[in-house]
Amino acid sequence: MRVMLTGILFASLSACLGGTTFVFTRIVIPQTDPATLSFLRYGLIGFILFAFSAKTVLSISMPKRDVIGILIIGLGMFAIFPFFMAFGLSYTTAARGGLLYATMPLATIIIATLFKIERPNLAKILAVILAIFGVVTAIGTKVSPDNLSLLKGDSLVMTGVLGAAVFSVFSGKYMAKYGNLPVMVFSAISGVSSTFVLSLFIGAPLDGSLSLDGSGWFAIFMLVVPGGALMMYAWGRALMIISPTQAAISLGFNPLTAMLLGALLIGEEITLQFIAGFLMVVSAVVLSNISLKGRQG
Numbered sequence: 001m002r003v004m005l006t007g008i009l010f011a012s013l014s015a016c017l018g019g020t021t022f023v024f025t026r027i028v029i030p031q032t033d034p035a036t037l038s039f040l041r042y043g044l045i046g047f048i049l050f051a052f053s054a055k056t057v058l059s060i061s062m063p064k065r066d067v068i069g070i071l072i073i074g075l076g077m078f079a080i081f082p083f084f085m086a087f088g089l090s091y092t093t094a095a096r097g098g099l100l101y102a103t104m105p106l107a108t109i110i111i112a113t114l115f116k117i118e119r120p121n122l123a124k125i126l127a128v129i130l131a132i133f134g135v136v137t138a139i140g141t142k143v144s145p146d147n148l149s150l151l152k153g154d155s156l157v158m159t160g161v162l163g164a165a166v167f168s169v170f171s172g173k174y175m176a177k178y179g180n181l182p183v184m185v186f187s188a189i190s191g192v193s194s195t196f197v198l199s200l201f202i203g204a205p206l207d208g209s210l211s212l213d214g215s216g217w218f219a220i221f222m223l224v225v226p227g228g229a230l231m232m233y234a235w236g237r238a239l240m241i242i243s244p245t246q247a248a249i250s251l252g253f254n255p256l257t258a259m260l261l262g263a264l265l266i267g268e269e270i271t272l273q274f275i276a277g278f279l280m281v282v283s284a285v286v287l288s289n290i291s292l293k294g295r296q297g
Contacts, residue, residue, distance in 0.1 A: 078191020
């Protein structure tokens with residue numbers, strides 16, 4: 001029991017740290033641009049991951065086919081996800097971004113079903129339907145014809161979530177062969193390189209986008225160290241102790257942290273309608289993972 005609680009603690013810590021990233025992205029994005037922020041944040045995270053796994057990464061010999069596969073799916077996790085997430089958070093709130101991110105396990109189920117990697121069952125279908133109702137309930141908050149930028153931001157964030165979900169679906173076989181960190185490092189190569197090139201065309205990394213003030217650099221630190229390397233380390237430690245099913249249930253702390261910290265630091269409003277939608281989405285994630293646990297048993 002103590003071992004399982006330790007694993008749940010690591011998973012919950014990772015989820016809470018992930019929730020803070022939505023708020024700190026909202027804080028820093030007015031001082032930079034989405035492409036430059038994505039390149040800077042994930043480039044530094046990739047460097048930290050490589051520093052802690054250099055010996056393992058450099059000793060791995062991968063066939064060319066696997067290298068190409070990892071580089072391709074890396075675009076989803078390290079280019080599409082961070083760019084569209086940062087772009088979307090320049091329009092929508094941290095709480096809404098965190099809520100949409102919490103649907104990633106359900107997006108993963110849909111993609112895995114479409115590619116016949118997983119079979120749908122009644123619990124999974126009900127979980128997806130419940131999540132849709134939850135998202136519709138939550139993001140209906142404060143939306144009016146005069147405030148459609150929220151919906152634009154939500155759509156951009158959801159595009160990023162789908163990129164991360166694609167990575168989750170197709171990275172499993174590579175992680176089983178080579179381990180978590182080596183796959184993340186190789187994936188970061190293609191993703192970070194892409195966001196760097198993108199930043200040169202639509203951003204201004206050499207002409208103002210890196211001219212941040214103290215609060216901006218503090219936000220970058222929070223996004224890279226606690227909200228990047230430490231978050232990934234805690235999640236990895238959790239998966240060494242408990243099952244992915246048990247760990248995934250803790251994802252409810254992600255939007256909860258984003259909601260509370262957003263209200264505290266940047267004055268975002270929390271409504272009963274949003275809380276109702278949040279509870280539906282968290283319930284959907286729990287339901288989907290309970291169905292997976294039953295299947296594994």
